[in-house]
Amino acid sequence: MKRYLNLFAAETMKNIAEMRRYLFDTLSAVVIFYIIFLAMFFGLKGLTKGQVSAETLDQMIIGYILWTFAMTSFQSTSYKIYEESQRGTLEQLYLCSLGMEWTLIFRLILDFVFSFFFSAVMLLITMLTTGRWLSINIPYVFFVLLVSLPALWGIGLAFGSLSMVFKKTTAFMSIITFGLIGAVALNGYPLSPLSFIPFTAGATTIRMSITGGASFPVSWYVTIALISLVYLTAGIIIFKIFEREARKKNLLNQY
Amino acid sequence: MKARFLHGKNLHGHASLGTIMKHFIPPPPIFVKHIFNIFIYNLVIFRCEMSSGFLLTVFFSFVTFQRGYQDKEASLETALSVRNLYKVYNPKRADKTVAVDHISFDSHFGEILGILGPNGSGKTSTIKSIASIIAYEEGEITVLGMDNRQKRKKVIRHIGAVLEGSRNIYWTMSPVENMIYFAGLKGMSRKDVKERMERYLHLLDLEDVARKQVRSFSKGMQQKVAIACALISNPEIVLLDEPTLGLDVETSRKMQSFIKEIAKEQRHIMITSHDMRFIEKTCSRVLIMKKGRLIADDSVKNLNRFFKKQVFKLTVKDHPPQALLDELADHCEFRIENHQEGTDLFLILNDSQTLYTLFDILRRFKAVLLGVDIINDDLEDIFLKLVSGNGTIPGKGGEES
Numbered sequence: 001m002k003r004y005l006n007l008f009a010a011e012t013m014k015n016i017a018e019m020r021r022y023l024f025d026t027l028s029a030v031v032i033f034y035i036i037f038l039a040m041f042f043g044l045k046g047l048t049k050g051q052v053s054a055e056t057l058d059q060m061i062i063g064y065i066l067w068t069f070a071m072t073s074f075q076s077t078s079y080k081i082y083e084e085s086q087r088g089t090l091e092q093l094y095l096c097s098l099g100m101e102w103t104l105i106f107r108l109i110l111d112f113v114f115s116f117f118f119s120a121v122m123l124l125i126t127m128l129t130t131g132r133w134l135s136i137n138i139p140y141v142f143f144v145l146l147v148s149l150p151a152l153w154g155i156g157l158a159f160g161s162l163s164m165v166f167k168k169t170t171a172f173m174s175i176i177t178f179g180l181i182g183a184v185a186l187n188g189y190p191l192s193p194l195s196f197i198p199f200t201a202g203a204t205t206i207r208m209s210i211t212g213g214a215s216f217p218v219s220w221y222v223t224i225a226l227i228s229l230v231y232l233t234a235g236i237i238i239f240k241i242f243e244r245e246a247r248k249k250n251l252l253n254q255y
Numbered sequence: 256m257k258a259r260f261l262h263g264k265n266l267h268g269h270a271s272l273g274t275i276m277k278h279f280i281p282p283p284p285i286f287v288k289h290i291f292n293i294f295i296y297n298l299v300i301f302r303c304e305m306s307s308g309f310l311l312t313v314f315f316s317f318v319t320f321q322r323g324y325q326d327k328e329a330s331l332e333t334a335l336s337v338r339n340l341y342k343v344y345n346p347k348r349a350d351k352t353v354a355v356d357h358i359s360f361d362s363h364f365g366e367i368l369g370i371l372g373p374n375g376s377g378k379t380s381t382i383k384s385i386a387s388i389i390a391y392e393e394g395e396i397t398v399l400g401m402d403n404r405q406k407r408k409k410v411i412r413h414i415g416a417v418l419e420g421s422r423n424i425y426w427t428m429s430p431v432e433n434m435i436y437f438a439g440l441k442g443m444s445r446k447d448v449k450e451r452m453e454r455y456l457h458l459l460d461l462e463d464v465a466r467k468q469v470r471s472f473s474k475g476m477q478q479k480v481a482i483a484c485a486l487i488s489n490p491e492i493v494l495l496d497e498p499t500l501g502l503d504v505e506t507s508r509k510m511q512s513f514i515k516e517i518a519k520e521q522r523h524i525m526i527t528s529h530d531m532r533f534i535e536k537t538c539s540r541v542l543i544m545k546k547g548r549l550i551a552d553d554s555v556k557n558l559n560r561f562f563k564k565q566v567f568k569l570t571v572k573d574h575p576p577q578a579l580l581d582e583l584a585d586h587c588e589f590r591i592e593n594h595q596e597g598t599d600l601f602l603i604l605n606d607s608q609t610l611y612t613l614f615d616i617l618r619r620f621k622a623v624l625l626g627v628d629i630i631n632d633d634l635e636d637i638f639l640k641l642v643s644g645n646g647t648i649p650g651k652g653g654e655e656s
Binding site: 009097244 | 386390418424425426432437441444445468
């Protein structure tokens, strides 16, 4: 157990060190997200000639925050593997005695915590800008995210493993990032084929509970968790297949 | 003089019993703590009396340490063993590349093993197969007695590696941050490695830059940090793939003494390099690979001795007549270099006695001798002889294996 905690501590230290070194990048991410939000907000106001309903505004704020959250979650696996591959440090991660999967899991946890904090800040800023204050049950949102986000982690793992073999996969990953707008915007409740799109069911649940105060049966959360589990398992299997391929072809060090 | 090659057992690097005891029996406080724990367990679990508890303690302590010692002893003689290793890239394609072709060797604690070979000879594939970074098709690799495919994670815990072609460290972090991170990858904390970290920073002259970003370092300094990171978890097996690549002479020399220093700590170090001087000065044993195959395996000393043919440089006035050269060719191999003062004859002799015969020939042809020099053969020449196919391997009837 102590060894796992030590690895987690090392990953935390690395995360903080890199965030500090890339302070400009970290801050500019916040600014860019805010600018995009402003463009959307004023664009919507312009289109409706200032007659934006409270419900539309709420949907927009929540939708935008969920999209940034989904994007960070997807990227935390896919881009991390891609980044390590590009940096030429992937082979060293393979020498992790607890297994590379544990470094990825700890990075996911850290990114989840950081992006939760990041999203909270973004939410506060957007609510300040729009003057529309939402009542959010944070532990509930945290719970729904926890059962629905593994689907995106699975997709991220699959795309990350592709980059180990094919190296240049950024264009494809960018498409997925924009595809996540659809995943967040679509309605995944009640159960329909749309619910099986990764994160759609979870995003719908959060959106409906915040904006409409809806409540859901326990079986619905189980369904979301099962969908997530399927994507995560598929992601792990794909990761293992491409990892084996990369190890066979000695592609881990090529960048 | 009999050199050991290929599948022959090599006995270099065996540790003494004193070293075994020092290395594996825990320091007294831990030892006492183990005995005390066993005693308490016996009392609690078996609910026995003090006297029975004492007897059981003696019994279990004996069994525990006996087993522990046997395990350690079994893995002590051979640090790693490679059997019939075969690695091929694109096996199903017509242009398949056999990187490693059924090689076998053992290596031992306290040994610094060098692997020499031209580009594409399979050195890196061998090292990466040992570290289980690449998957190999056939063969068996055991590290500290454990199969590196079946017990990959356990094996990796004992391996530190600096790999060629990889960046190995994080440029955005400082040497200290890198070392802490790499210790974490092996499940160790900052506290566990604090002393070692300070020692390596000192030994590698990194103290002044310990908190600066590695990005701004020279190639040599980055390589030093990578080596420190590979060693920070105190691994028994250290794999260094081209550790001197791109280093200047001075840094290379410092690296050499550092590697020798850490080899004293009862570990096994394996180095691949193109820098033959470095291998010659650093390693105790050398494997030479060519086209994926192992063509030589022996101590640097033995290789040097076996392949040493003496080369003499005789400088004669003017250009010697063809008849003289023909007669020299009957006695030895030679090459000629002409210059303004005369001619240099580089004579390759099996023994120095032949030199007297050659002097007689020169005297007969009235050649004026201006100077005599002895040129020493080194590992580089031996290596070139072997990989160019001109070298003969002892015990193999002069055939290339």
